[in-house]
Amino acid sequence: MLHRPEPYSDAGTSPRVLDVTHVVASLSRDAGGPSYSVPALAAALAQRGATVRVRTVETDDAPPDAGDDVARCAHPTAGGPLGRLLRASPSLKAALAADARDNSILHTHGLWLMPNIYPARLKRRSDRPLKVVHSPRGMLAPAALGISAWKKRPFWWLLQKSALEVADCIHATAASEYEEIRAAGLGNPVAIIPNCIDLPLLAETSRGQSDGNVVLSFGRIHPKKGLDRLLRAWARIEHEFPTWKLRIVGPAEVRHDEELRVLAQALGVKKVSIEGPIYDADEKLAMYRDAGVFVLPTLNENFALTVAEALGAEVPVISTKGAPWSGLEKERCGWWIDHGEEPLAAALRNAMTIGQAERRAMGKRGRAWMARDFGWGRIASDMLEVYRWLKDGGSPPPTVRLG
Secondary structure, X not given: OEEOOOOOOOOOOOOOOOEEEEEEOOOOXXXXXXXXXXXXXXXXXXXXXXXXXXXXXXXXXOOOOOOOOEEEEEEXXXXXXXXXXXXXXXXXXXXXXXXXXXXXXXXXEOOOOHHHOHHHHHHHHOOOOOEEEEEOOOOOOHHHHOOOHHHHHHHHXXXXXXXXXXXXXXXXXXXXXXXXXXXXXXXXOEEEOOOOOOEEOOOHHHOXXXXXXXXXXXXXXXXXXXXXXXXXXXXXXXXXXXXXXXXXXXXXXXXXXXXXXXXXXXXXXXXXXXXXXOOOHHHHXXXXXXXXXXXXXXXXOOOOHHHHHHHHOOOXXXXXXXXXXXXXXXXXXXXXXXXXXXXXXXXXXXXXXXXXXXXXXXXXXXXXXXXXXXXXXXXXXXXXXXXXXXXHOOOOOOOEEOO
């Protein structure tokens, strides 16, 4: 069960209703954070009076619910194998053209696919005051750019760079992503607004049966997640903690789960399980609550929703500096560590040694942090401020950096 805030009204703001269309190439459950955070943001904006719709390209599974106040539409792809690869959709493009009203915002999420190009094309050709917001979702990070770089370079120069340059505002979820945007040569205004999360309702009896002696890594099983480093770090310390086990859980991509199983066998680790995805909300919460510590050994993330979810479930977190979670140490709810097997092994050893009482105290501090800084009200209101500034002009809101 999720806690949601009461509907919000922002006294003193323009009475004109904002019309916002969110565009995302996929809402598949296996697509990672945007498949959850985009519908969540849309629902929060609708609660605050905006007219909101989410448009995507068809997938084989049902997208996450965005609530009764948000219209959702999945459009078919076209153009043969290449069109499917790029998620080209004339139907989506036509629908966005219809959405481009006088008071409209088109907010696209992600890079490298045609749904991330259509809003900029419409803006160039429109004689209406259409505003475009673009969220790269961490895809401008060096580690992300290095994956399939041979495909991304021509797409960047042919389509993506100019589409980003046209945006009235680029949305970053952390200061580190702002730096990546500037490093890409983009001078647009940038709004730094983190993702929001649903805080689950917790009960003291909802802890699992493992005494918390579980190290959990949850998310896409992909080479950029650094899970090979996690296995090597675990191999260094497994013998020191015979009552602990490591769980790696999530949907596998490019058969990386098979590669990890081969590596685990070669390393001789015994208390490791590599498991498929968990989608059910109650099962996912039980998984988090069964863990003593959550670990994100990633090479790069722009936000890492799973870190916020773990903290919301009162689980302390180990994250590499590939994700923007320096607050873990400031808020005393985890470890923000350098890349590499040695720092990861040291942090794991520390987390597993300090004792259950201290880990749970860290988890409670982490949940309090999530409730304070990552709740629906603050983040949706910040985004609405950006939208209103784009439409009405005036001084930029505090979240926006012009330089």
